[in-house]
Amino acid sequence: xxxxxxxxxxxxxxxxxxxxxxxxxxxxxxxxxxxxxxxxxxxxxxxxxxxxxxxxxxxxxxxxxxxxxxxxxxxxxxxxxxxxxxxxxxxxxxxxxxxxx
Amino acid sequence: xxxxxxxxxxxxxxxxxxxxxxxxxxxxxxxxxxxxxxxxxxxxxxxxxxxxxxxxxxxxxxxxxxxxxxxxxxxxxxxxxxxxxxxxxxxxxxxxxxxxxxxxxxxxxxxxxxxxxxxxxxxxxxxxxxxxxxxxxxxxxxxxxxxxxxxxxxxxxxxxxxxxxxxxxxxxxxxxxxxxxxxxxxx
Numbered sequence: 644x645x646x647x648x649x650x651x652x653x654x655x656x657x658x659x660x661x662x663x664x665x666x667x668x669x670x671x672x673x674x675x676x677x678x679x680x681x682x683x684x685x686x687x688x689x690x691x692x693x694x695x696x697x698x699x700x701x702x703x704x705x706x707x708x709x710x711x712x713x714x715x716x717x718x719x720x721x722x723x724x725x726x727x728x729x730x731x732x733x734x735x736x737x738x739x740x741x742x743x744x
Numbered sequence: 745x746x747x748x749x750x751x752x753x754x755x756x757x758x759x760x761x762x763x764x765x766x767x768x769x770x771x772x773x774x775x776x777x778x779x780x781x782x783x784x785x786x787x788x789x790x791x792x793x794x795x796x797x798x799x800x801x802x803x804x805x806x807x808x809x810x811x812x813x814x815x816x817x818x819x820x821x822x823x824x825x826x827x828x829x830x831x832x833x834x835x836x837x838x839x840x841x842x843x844x845x846x847x848x849x850x851x852x853x854x855x856x857x858x859x860x861x862x863x864x865x866x867x868x869x870x871x872x873x874x875x876x877x878x879x880x881x882x883x884x885x886x887x888x889x890x891x892x893x894x895x896x897x898x899x900x901x902x903x904x905x906x907x908x909x910x911x912x913x914x915x916x917x918x919x920x921x922x923x924x925x926x927x928x929x930x931x
Contacts, residue, residue, distance in 0.1 A: 644748050661841065678778065698862060
């Protein structure tokens with residue numbers, strides 16, 4: 644149980660989430676990738692707090708911020724999915740390419 | 745010793761189930777794999793002594809994943825996983841990017857000379873967190889509050905099918921509402 648082990652697990656979660664967010668065609672699965680990335684950030688924040696600065700509360704506050712960011716990401720993401728599905732019956736990322744340069 | 749064993753079990757579970765999210769054949773299973781991954785991270789958060797935050801994350805994630813499962817049934821193909829599912833694009837490029845990210849992060853983690861543990865934890869961590877959020881970190885808390893409120897407004901606007909501007913025009917001055925089906929008492 645060392646800082647490095649914690650951070651390696653967090654980095655693995657972050658990378659897996661990044662892979663999922665980049666590869667998934669379904670918008671819901673893409674959001675799962677984003678959630679997994681934030682999951683890694685939570686773990687890293689907890690590890691940094693415990694192993695480097697347990698006297699302060701900044702690590703805990705950072706976890707609160709990340710958890711809130713997760714909730715916002717889910718809510719806003721599903722609202723966008725609903726709106727885009729209603730407008731164009733799109734549920735795959737490849738269908739929503741209007742902004743492609 | 746026990747905490748070391750717990751750490752490795754939970755860390756491996758978090759990563760393995762995180763990976764399974766994108767391997768299983770059904771989105772419902774993917775959701776629950778993600779939930780298990782989250783709960784494993786909750787276990788790790790509890791392991792470092794953050795009891796309150798661990799419980800908050802656990803409660804939030806369980807509800808969040810159940811909501812996700814509902815959306816999955818609404819929008820997605822193959823929710824039950826009765827047939828093989830492959831919904832990838834640009835797998836190779838993404839694998840390179842994700843692998844590269846992990847390599848860079850791991851190199852940083854292993855090469856940086858981390859400072860020693862400074863100070864001791866407060867006796868009551870939950871109390872310390874509450875005091876920080878209501879004191880020194882008040883600005884953070886207020887920003888979170890405003891952001892959450894903006895999210896509520898934005899999600900309602902996005903999820904509304906036909907709002908008043910659709911019914912009564914951009915200036916809200918139409919004499920009769922433009923509804924697909926008439927209703928009311930014939931006025």
